[in-house]
Amino acid sequence: MTTKIETKRVENVKAMFPLHGWLGLSLIIIFWILNWTLTGPRTHWGFFPLWLGYCLAMDGLVFWRTGTSLLMRSPRKYVGLFLISAPVWWIFELLNLHTQNWAYVGAEIFTPFEYAFWTTLSFTTVIPAVFGSAEFFANFDFVKRLKPGPRVGTDKRTTLIFFALGWIMLALILIWPKIFFGLIWLSLYFILEPINVWLGNRSLAHWTQKGDWRPVISLWLGVLLTAFFWEMWNYYSYPKWIYQVAWGDWFHVFEMPLLGYGGYLPFALELYALYHWISGLFGDKKTDYVKVTSEK
Numbered sequence: 312m313t314t315k316i317e318t319k320r321v322e323n324v325k326a327m328f329p330l331h332g333w334l335g336l337s338l339i340i341i342f343w344i345l346n347w348t349l350t351g352p353r354t355h356w357g358f359f360p361l362w363l364g365y366c367l368a369m370d371g372l373v374f375w376r377t378g379t380s381l382l383m384r385s386p387r388k389y390v391g392l393f394l395i396s397a398p399v400w401w402i403f404e405l406l407n408l409h410t411q412n413w414a415y416v417g418a419e420i421f422t423p424f425e426y427a428f429w430t431t432l433s434f435t436t437v438i439p440a441v442f443g444s445a446e447f448f449a450n451f452d453f454v455k456r457l458k459p460g461p462r463v464g465t466d467k468r469t470t471l472i473f474f475a476l477g478w479i480m481l482a483l484i485l486i487w488p489k490i491f492f493g494l495i496w497l498s499l500y501f502i503l504e505p506i507n508v509w510l511g512n513r514s515l516a517h518w519t520q521k522g523d524w525r526p527v528i529s530l531w532l533g534v535l536l537t538a539f540f541w542e543m544w545n546y547y548s549y550p551k552w553i554y555q556v557a558w559g560d561w562f563h564v565f566e567m568p569l570l571g572y573g574g575y576l577p578f579a580l581e582l583y584a585l586y587h588w589i590s591g592l593f594g595d596k597k598t599d600y601v602k603v604t605s606e607k
Contacts, residue, residue, distance in 0.1 A: 327375065328371055328372075328375045329371045329383070331370065331382060332367060332368055332371015332372060332374065334367055335364040335366065335367025335368030335369070335370070335371055336364065336368045336371075338361065338363060338364025338367070338368075339361060339364035339365060339368060340364075341360075342360045342361035342364065343544065346361060346547070347547045351549070352417060352420060353549065354548040354551065355417075355421070355429040355433075355550055358429075358432075358433040358436075359432050359433055359435070359436065361544065362433070362436035362440060363436060365436070365440055365537075366436055366439040366440050366443055367382075369440070369444055369447055370382045370383075370389075370439075372447055373443065373446050373447050373450065377450045380443075380446070381439070381442060381443055381446060381600070385598075388598060389439065391590070392438045392439040392442060393435040393436065393438075393439055394435070395438060395585075395586055395589050395590070396434060396435045396436065396437045396438035396439065397432075397434040397435045398589075399437070399438060399582065399585045399586070400434035400437050401431070401434065402499070403495065404430075406495050409484070409485065409488050410484065410488040410492040410495060411488075411555065412492050412554060412555065412556050413553065413554050413555070414552065414553055414555060415430075415550055415551070415552050415553075416549070416550060416551050416552070416553055417549055417550030417551065418550060420550075438582055440537045441530070441534050441537050441579055441582055442533070442582075442586075442600045443533075444532075444533030444534070444536045444537045445526075445529045445530045445533030445534070445600070446529070446533070446600070447533065448528075448529045448532040448536075449525065449526065449529035449533075454528055454532075455525065457524065457525050459521070459522030459523060459524075460522050461519075462520055462521070462522045463519040463520065464516060464519070464520035465508045465514070465516045465520055469516075470504075470509065470516075471505070473501045473502075473504055474501070474502060474505040474506075476501045477498050477499070477500070477501030477502030478498075478502060480494040480497060480498035480501060481498040481499075481502070489557040490557070490558075492556065492557065496574040496575075496577045496578045496581065497577040497581075499581045499584065499585065500577055500580045500583075500584050503581070503584035503585060503588050504516060504580075504584050506588060507584060507587050507588055507591065510588075510596075511596055512587045512590070512591035512596050513591075513596065513597070513598065513600075514587065515527055515584075517599075526583075527580070530579040530580060530582075530583060531576050531579060533579065534575045534578060534579035534582075535572065538567075538572060538575045542564065542565035542566060542567045543565055545565065545566060546565040546566060551566070552566065554566055554567060554568060554571060556568065556571070559571070583600065587600075
């Protein structure tokens with residue numbers, strides 16, 4: 312009898328689309344329209360509410376489907392995703408000073424303080440958007456039922472190889488940025504994944520050592536969905552970003568060259584590694600993103 316009651320309660324929870332999800336959808340509609348219909352500078356103040364809407368709507372979808380979500384499990388940690396996101400993206404902005412792969416059209420109209428404020432505010436939505444989208448995919452049956460893949464473990468030899476390759480890739484970026492600029496989206500993961508293993512933080516190797524690639528696949532699917540909206544909403548924005556890469560600059564989908572979308576896949580892994588490295592510094596070594604509800 313208790314089991315039936317609990318099952319019914321879960322079904323009822325799944326049938327309810329939460330209030331914060333409706334708020335997110337409302338923000339998307341309002342600020343998408345404003346961003347694409349107003350003239351002059353508007354994206355600097357419209358970017359954050361638009362992407363806050365995306366994050367809340369995606370979290371609401373996850374809760375509606377599963378009865379749990381990043382926000383509902385821990386509002387405090389959900390806010391932490393936004394706080395960590397900005398300094399994490401500034402790492403990539405600093406690397407881009409060397410590679411010069413993207414630039415912001417309209418940045419010249421802001422003072423240095425205004426530029427730092429608006430960009431930092433916008434950067435806060437990167438990690439919650441990707442992690443929320445990844446959890447959205449993590450709980451589809453076709454992901455949960457994926458068969459085991461290659462085992463990539465946490466043994467000393469594997470982690471040392473990863474660590475060495477990460478620093479080699481970073482060196483190649485610094486020495487030959489016009490050739491190896493794409494390694495920005497891979498080097499940090501190879502450096503930080505072993506560090507997370509050694510420090511006892513959560514890592515993707517926790518899953519792949521068992522041949523379980525579902526969190527990796529979820530991150531890849533989630534970041535591609537997020538990338539589609541990033542690039543689409545950016546296309547008619549002002550200010551906006553554009554790409555200026557030394558090779559592979561063809562067949563643009565919105566402003567992004569087609570090959571560039573491949574960079575989003577390792578980028579999602581870097582976000583995972585960076586987040587868990589930073590959260591581990593603050594003592595949180597147990598929380599795992601992305602959550603797959605049925606363990607193998």
